[in-house]
Amino acid sequence: MASGEYRREVQTAIEARRTSNDSASVEYLGLFKRQDVDTVAFREDGGMLGAARDTERTLFDRLLGPVLLIGGAFLIVYLFFTVRN
Numbered sequence: 411m412a413s414g415e416y417r418r419e420v421q422t423a424i425e426a427r428r429t430s431n432d433s434a435s436v437e438y439l440g441l442f443k444r445q446d447v448d449t450v451a452f453r454e455d456g457g458m459l460g461a462a463r464d465t466e467r468t469l470f471d472r473l474l475g476p477v478l479l480i481g482g483a484f485l486i487v488y489l490f491f492t493v494r495n
Contacts, residue, residue: 420446
């Protein structure tokens with residue numbers, strides 16, 4: 411395997427039984443197994459772009475989002491209780 415990759419194994423085992431409606435008997439059908447193996451690429455940088463991580467947000471950018479979100483929520487609640495048809 412190349413650097414930055416790892417092997418992933420997924421195993422599934424299901425035991426199957428069948429019960430009949432007319433009697434209290436249970437019939438064992440067997441154990442069914444499946445195994446899948448593949449190689450998955452792994453990024454050590456966490457998947458974030460370097461430029462997006464290093465950009466500095468201005469005070470206006472940091473305040474505008476929360477103010478709009480909270481103001482919009484208050485407006486919705488206010489209109490919900492005050493507007494009557």
